[in-house]
Amino acid sequence: MSESGFSTRLVALTRKETRQMLRDRSNLVVGLVLPVVLILLFGYGLSFDVKDARVTVVLEDSSPTARNVVSGLQGSPYLAPSWVTSMAEAARMIRAGQTDAILRVPIDFSRRLAAGDAQLQLLLNGVDSNTASTMEGYVAGALAIPTQQLADQAGNKPTAAPNITIVQRTWFNEAGESTWYLVPGLLVLVMTLIGAFLTSLLVAREWERGTLESLFVTPVRPLELVLAKLAPYVVIGGIDLIMCLLAAKYLFHVPMRGSLPVIIVSSLLYLMVSLSLGLFISAATRNQFAASQMALLTSFMPAMMLSGFVFDLRNVPVVIQIISQVLPATHFMGLIKTLFLAGNYWPDILRDCAILALYAVVLIGLTRRSLRKKLD
Amino acid sequence: MSDQNLTVTVENLRKTFQGPDGGEIAAVDGISLSVQAGELTALVGPDGAGKTTLMRMLAGLLKPDAGSLRVLGIDVAADPQSVQDRISYMPQRFGLYEDLSVQENLDLYADLHGVPHDERQERFARMLEVTDMARFTDRPAGKLSGGMKQKLGLACTLVRSPDLLLLDEPSVGVDPLSRRDLWKIVQQLIDDEKLSVIVSTAYMDEAERCAQVFVMHKGKLLADGAPDALSKRAQGLTFTAATPVDMPARQLQARLIDVPELIIDAVPKGGNVRFIRQPEAEQARLNDLLDGTSVEPRAEELEDAFMMLLREEEGETETKTTPKEELEKSAAHTAKDDGKPVIVVRDLVRKFGDFTAVAATSFDVARGEIFGLLGPNGAGKTTTFRMLCGLLPATSGHLEVAGLNLRSARAAARARIGYVSQKFALYGNLSVRENLEFFGGAYGLSGKALRNRISASIEQFSLDPAAQSGILPAGYKQRLAMATGLLHQPEILFLDEPTSGIDPLARRAFWRTITSLAVSGVTIIITTHFMEEAEYCDRIAIQDAGEMLALGTPREVREQAGDAGADMNSAFIAIVEQGRAARENKEKAA
Amino acid sequence: MNPVITYFFRTLALFRKELLALVKDPSSRVLLFAPALLQALLFGYGATYDLTHVPYAVLDHSRGATATQLLARLDGTGVFERVATLTSSDQIAGVIDKGDALLVVSIPSDFEARLAANQQAPLQVILDGRNSSTAGAAAAYVSSIVTSYNQTLGNRSSITIVRRSWFNPNLESRWNMMPALIASLSMIQTLMLAALSVAREREQGTFDQLLVTPLTPLQILIGKALPSIFIGLIQSTIIFLIILFWFQIPMNGSVWLLYFGLFCFTVASVGIGLSISAVSLTMQQAMLYTFMLVMPLMLLSGLLTPVRNMPAILQVATYVNPLRFGIDIVRRVYLEGATFGDIASNFLPLLAVAAVTLPLAAWLFRNRLG
Structure with missing residues (x-):
């Protein structure tokens, strides 16, 4: 009797939650449209890959030699050089935000080149530090060949000195494309946002509208409420997961070196964590505004900024590392990047999945506790 | 067992x-x-x-x-x-x-x-x-x-x-x-x-x-x-006083209820006034008070016993009604009575999509009148109200409040009305004083004038200025809402179900305030689901499904209901049901 | 009384009420200011692209002096930390997969011999590319160390490039990130506050009460907008002070210009928030629509990646994003010491957004359908 009561009630509650979710269009907009927008923005919009970086060349020395040296810039696919004659003009451009760097060829360039002691000045706008250091590399690379040739012509014999060269191999992401690591991270973000934005309002709304009081005085058990509230959002999360995976594979061609079932299982585990975290916040605060703020602060913003999504955790102070280890998102972020780019690495998979499962169980337990049928 | x-x-x-x-x-x-x-x-x-x-x-x-x-x-x-x-x-x-x-x-x-x-x-x-x-x-x-x-x-x-x-x-x-x-x-x-x-x-x-x-x-x-046993407490103390022909029942009721040492309770009913006398009241003083109106004993009811119990418990402090002069002073004095109606409604229509919420409604309200708008839930009362206050545009028809259509009138015109909405609509997390300060400010009061009005209101409605308004008991919330609506001394007061969920004692005090305001020239439009409250009104209108079914003095409306109109409640039910039956017949015919 | 003064007092009454309602209870006070403080500190430390710690492993088959010297240079940077010394190439996969090492330096057995023969001696660097930007930065770092080591071996180029960077001499990414946070962290909350302000009153029924007062839509607009703008600027100030005094990033520009920029930016955000608020029927809708907007606004702002790296069509879309121009104004005034003339063009889009959204919101107050 009580067994069948459980399943009847669970089905009834799940049906109710599903209907409510489907009837409010804003739920579906956030649950299904926002992920698509994010997929497209992350895939196409966000890129650390500098291209057409604006570098302004100040040719104070207009000798053919000098022209020859800087001509290398035009061949670079990453740089968009422009030419001016005075340093003042170039400085004005950098201030007005019309250029990102200045390459100054000093007036004594040719003379000093003959003496084997020539200098070029590269002035970078360091505000965007990342672009600036990347540009430095590009400029140096673009100038390397003409400088070498010039040096050769200038009669400086190729030195017979020993020379160490680097053979670089980047595993997992040979071309160093940022999409490859942004897209798996996006999966984390999308799973997080459903919990943070949608389930965080669910219980608080029922408290505010007074519907829980009526529901409490029925044979309903707290666990049934929790499970029924999770169910429809697991489906939404599942759809989002499929969209993300398809986009990763067919739109952005991110490799999937780990096995697909493992990716799906671990994603669903994290989805449960994220949804139950939202639900717990909702049940604990009983207030929609506070719940959404808490969810934003404790789950969404940290998942974006502190989980190793774009900012590498190896570079942050120990305290921040400890904080980030507390976040479930960090564990899933590491796992999913490995699964996509590296492959099945079982010790990690088992450890991270165990952590996620533990989080899910604890959070569901806590939510259930805070839904004890009491008004005070 | x-x-x-x-x-x-x-x-x-x-x-x-x-x-x-x-x-x-x-x-x-x-x-x-x-x-x-x-x-x-x-x-x-x-x-x-x-x-x-x-x-x-x-x-x-x-x-x-x-x-x-x-x-x-x-x-x-x-x-x-x-x-x-x-x-x-x-x-x-x-x-x-x-x-x-x-x-x-x-x-x-x-x-x-x-x-x-x-x-x-x-x-x-x-x-x-x-x-x-x-x-x-x-x-x-x-x-x-x-x-x-x-x-x-x-x-x-x-x-x-x-x-x-x-x-x-x-x-x-x-x-x-x-x-x-x-x-x-x-x-x-x-x-x-x-x-x-x-x-x-x-x-x-x-x-x-x-x-x-x-x-x-x-x-x-x-x-x-048992109710009968409880009612016995009021045995021998309950009477009905016949109101003189040229006097509204509420005037006699006000006179009686203002003397708590003689009268425990008084309400207008069926054009007369039902009252409970104090057991120890001196007959001579009572006769003076009644001033020759004919008085009949009536059977005691549970409500009589209940009112007696509460009056005993609450003592004098809670029953203190506001002195009439105080209220009359607080109302707008500038209002001149030029004999023209203050509110004119002609063929007012409001449609939401293909649903007609208010259909071809017309009525006038004179200055200083208490006008009751009655009707079942969903009859269109609130929609009519919102149109009068300028919160909702009318689909068609003519509508004038103090000579203006509030929807298109300049903002200053709205200073002439007060509005108390159906559910408590003040800022719950602000204190009583802060709410009054805000609404006073919004109505253009400031400085000394504002402070004076606020302290007068706080005294008038016995409010605690420091209390957080959101957690006040329902009766106090309603008082605060009234105080807010009256702060700027409006000429016209709109009250949408102000007495819902309020106990009988608080309702007596509330109506005493309303009747005093009317005496001082404030026009009052009110909706209510307590049909006995319609007896306080000068005229009432009954709306159902957007249509006006009855319009007139309470007595006229009761008479329209015919035999069923013994009291307002049954008159109301009869009129609405007749209206519904007529509509169904019309639909069948069409 | 003077109508101008009355007008002013009425608006002031609403402004006071809005502010009171916001800061009245302690929990909402905490919710207004603690997040800005906390996030500024956390992200100040956490949001960095700079390499500070590169764990690496060595597989040295040569066991020669040159290799030892080179590795000593690597260790001497303070950034590279040797976490493992491998003995066979089979172990490489282990340390990389587990994430123990970001890179493995593999030195072949003929390394010393080739150098001795004045030949090119290749050195293998294997990188974990899961975070491509860290991997790229680490590779560049290793290569610069090797280049400078080569110079000690007698390889001198006749042309040297002298690098100087303006406004951020050490190219620290924190300098880039933190000023941007002044605008972006406060935007999330101002948007939300503004979005909830009218929606909350509609849901609780107080908006009708407000509309029957003589307040005009313009007064309601001003009374609703100012508190959100005010709170937004306070949050910006908190973050600004943390950056200036805690992280000690030098401020080069005019504080007045910075605040004028922040003010225009906040007005535009509040305009968007109030428009959301005016179309929403419930608080829930207002919140969800805000979330829906916040994400793209953040991503298309240049906060994480430069706008110039985006495809052309998205770059066009950023013109309606106040955050893009807010961040640009703050970064340039703060770090570059830009004058009004330098950044004047940023104000146009901000004012345009405000000029559309604010009147729209005011109109919607009274005319929202349904």
Whole structure:
């Protein structure tokens, strides 16, 4: 009797939650449209890959030699050089935000080149530090060949000195494309946002509208409420997961070196964590505004900024590392990047999945506790 | 065994909450009572009596601080779930899922209570029939009128036959027709299934139906017994005074109720005034007061006994009515009576899509008149109100308030009206003073003028300026809303169901304020579901389905209802039903 | 009384009420200011692209002096930390997969011999590319160390490039990130506050009460907008002070210009928030629509990646994003010491957004359908 009561009630509650979710269009907009927008923005919009970086060349020395040296810039696919004659003009451009760097060829360039002691000045706008250091590399690379040739012509014999060269191999992401690591991270973000934005309002709304009081005085058990509230959002999360995976594979061609079932299982585990975290916040605060703020602060913003999504955790102070280890998102972020780019690495998979499962169980337990049928 | 027949036994029950100042407030303070099975039992009492707290403890939603509480023989505090499996509870504001349809709400609760499918069809059919909602099963609950929501809430509560039914103020804000339907359901279940019911209510006619009535006050039990036995307290003290022909009943009523040492209570009814005299009142002074109006004794009722009990308890402090002069001073003096109507409504129409909320409505309201707008829930009263106040554009028709259409008039014109909306619509997290300061400022008062008006209002309505307005008891919230609406001394006051959910005592004080304002020249438009309150009005209009069914003085309206018009309540029901029958005939003919 | 003064007092009454309602209870006060403080500190430390710690492993088959010297240079940077010394190439996968090492330096057995023969001696660097930007930065770092080591071996180029960077001499990414946070962190909350302000009153029924007062839509607009703008600027100030005094990033520009920029930016955000608020029926809708907007606004702002790296069509879309121009104004005034003339063009889009959204919101107050 009580067994069948459980399943009847669970089905009834799940049906109710599903209907409510489907009837409010804003739920579906956030649950299904926002992920698509994010997929497209992350895939196409966000890129650390500098291209057409604006570098302004100040040719104070207009000798053919000098022209020859800087001509290398035009061949670079990453740089968009422009030419001016005075340093003042170039400085004005950098201030007005019309250029990102200045390459100054000093007036004594040719003379000093003959003496084997020539200098070029590269002035970078360091505000965007990342672009600036990347540009430095590009400029140096673009100038390397003409400088070498010039040096050769200038009669400086190729030195017979020993020379160490680097053979670089980047595993997992040979071309160093940022999409490859942004897209798996996006999966984390999308799973997080459903919990943070949608389930965080669910219980608080029922408290505010007074519907829980009526529901409490029925044979309903707290666990049934929790499970029924999770169910429809697991489906939404599942759809989002499929969209993300398809986009990763067919739109952005991110490799999937780990096995697909493992990716799906671990994603669903994290989805449960994220949804139950939202639900717990909702049940604990009983207030929609506070719940959404808490969810934003404790789950969404940290998942974006502190989980190793774009900012590498190896570079942050120990305290921040400890904080980030507390976040479930960090564990899933590491796992999913490995699964996509590296492959099945079982010790990690088992450890991270165990952590996620533990989080899910604890959070569901806590939510259930805070839904004890009491008004005070 | 008599014990077998008790559904609820309560001993020395106590529940305290933390007050805003950190002190403890005992909501239920050492109550002992027992409730018989198979009977209808009522809890009555003014705001803050502890009725809701007691109900919630019975339902296992609150844990008692002390005392014992057994429901259906089970210790609720120890095992709330076993109780919740067997009882049904309808909270004051039933939590319908507004985005789900009527049918979906019913199905949900039927599933939760594990009602078998074959049983459920029969039961739903019966519920929908009695509540007259069979046509609306696909409509989202949020789109139902207040009365229908309440009926649906009761239907959801009653998807199965519980061992005990708890109803917490089921008829607040519900029109007389829906109220009749609600009670029809409950009565049927009592008759057919020997249901045990505990109901809390502010309507004494509802309490009168019950086998047992408990009168609560400030967390304590004041009296209990069968309604007849309780009524006996007022025996020999109840009379009806015939109002002289040229005098509105409310004028005589005001005169009587202003002398609490002689008169316990007075209300206008059927054009006359019913009153209760103080047992010790000197006959000579009473005769002076009555000034030759003819007085007949009448049979005592539960309401009389209830009013007596409360007056004894509350003492002089609470019953202090505002001195008339004070109020008259507070009203607008600038208003000149030029004999023209203050409000003119001609052929007013409002449509939402293809639904006509207000159809071709016309009426005038004269200066200083109290105009009552009555009608079942969803009849279009609130829509009419919102159009008058300029909150909603009219689809067509002409509309003038103090010579202007407020929707298009300059902002300053709105300073001439005051508006008290249906639900408490002030800022709950601000204090009483802060709310008054804000609205005063919004109406252009500032500096000394503002301070003077605020202190006058605080005194006039006996408010605590530091209290947080959101957690005031309903009666005080309503006072604050009135104080806010009157702060800028408007010429016209709009009141939308101001007395919903307010106990009889507070309603007396409220109406005393209203009648004084009218005397000082303020025009008042009011809606209410308490039909006896219509007796205070100079004229009333009855609306249903957007159409005007009756318009005139209370006496004229009662006469329009013919034989059914013995009192306002039955007159109202008769007129609305006649109107509905006529409409159905017209539809059939078309 | 003077109508101008009355007008002013009425608006002031609403402004006071809005502010009071916001800061009245302690929990909402905490919710208004603590997040800005906390996030500024957390992200100040956490949001960095700079390499500070590169764990690496060595597989040295040569066991020669040159390799030892080179590795000593690596260790001497303070950034590279040797976490493992491998003995066979089979172990490489282990340390990389587990994430123990970001890179492995593999030195072949003929390394010393080739150098001795004045030949090119290849050195293998294997990188974990899961975070491509960290991997790229680490590779560049290793290569610069090797280049400078080569110079000690006698390889001198006749042309040297002298690098100087303006406004951020050490190219620290924190300098880039933190000023941007002044605008972005406060935007999330101002948007939300503004979005909830009208929606909350509609849901609680107080908006009708407000509309029947003589307040004009313009007064309601001003009364609703100012508190959100005010709170937004306070949050910006908190973050600004943390950056200036805690992280000690030098401020080069005019504080007045910075605040003028922040004010225009906040007005535009509040305009968007109030428009959301005016179309929403419930708080829930207002919140969800805000979330829906916040994400794209953040991503298309240049906060994480430069706007110039985006495809052309998205770059066009950023013109309606106040955050893009807010961040640009703050970064340039703060770090570059830009004058009004330098950044004047940023104000146009901000004012345009405000000029559309604010009147729209005011109109919607009264005319929202339904």
